Amino acid sequence: MNIIEPDLNGKQLRIGIVQARFTNEIGSEMLKVCHRTLLDLGVADEDITVATVPGALEVPLVLQNMAASEQYDALIAIGVVIRGETYHFELVSNESGAGVTRVGLDYNIPIANAILTTENDEQAVARIEEKAADAAKVAVECANLVNRLLEEQFDDEDE
Template identity: 65%
Template sequence: MLDADQGQPLGLDGQGLSIGIVRARFNDAITSTLEKACMDELLALGVAEEDIRLVTVPGALEVPLALKAMASGDDHFDALVALGCIIRGETYHFELVSNESGAGVTRVALDHQIPIANAILTVENEDQAWVRAEPKGRDAARVAVEMANLLDELL
């Protein structure tokens, strides 16, 4: 939904929302940058620090399972965020990890009807990852808050 006067998305008020974040530790320096940018933006949008739960997993393939546990657990989350970084190597493994982690994230979102901001970077090299880390971390926070508010309105 857009503000008719400004063309800006509505629903970027994070007050009262509970957000879960799953961060892959593989490529830790990059994913830590994603995490910091995401956390800073969530706080700037009004999400209370005590309403943010962060868990870490070894790599991108483990992110969907942790998201599923958060989505189906006793804690209530209005939205989830997936953070990770997959850098192309010389083998097919890049495609496998990229495709399967992305499909897993989407499946959890649809199965549990919970918004998940997917900020698992899939890049050709480390330089591309560094360029994207901070802006994509902030974007993930905004997507999570906007979609949580939208689903609250729609359901």
């Protein structure tokens, strides 16, 4: 049995981050935590690119363009959608989540989805640290895993 162990070494990885600015105080804090965690994992500051968009619905489009550039090993989506009094919460939550997933699958690139969906501001604030740090770890671990699997695939084709 061949077991691939998790690899959280971010050296040599290029990471793209898309942050939704709606509810910007929370998103900005998440970006700080995510950035700090990526640096702690060994990702070089010059290998991190951050783009901001108005809201969660715009995140997938920019992720798609980043993925299409083939300049990144992994991407991270950051933002927060807080329930309001209308159905708009469900629409934004569902569509942004589906869009993020589709981009990752269509372009075969890991995307850590750290777009919070909460009932209120307090729930969002309580999740900033953990969700943002987790997103950085997921991006690095999955980038290393996908890169390794691709290397093994090419090695098998060469034999």
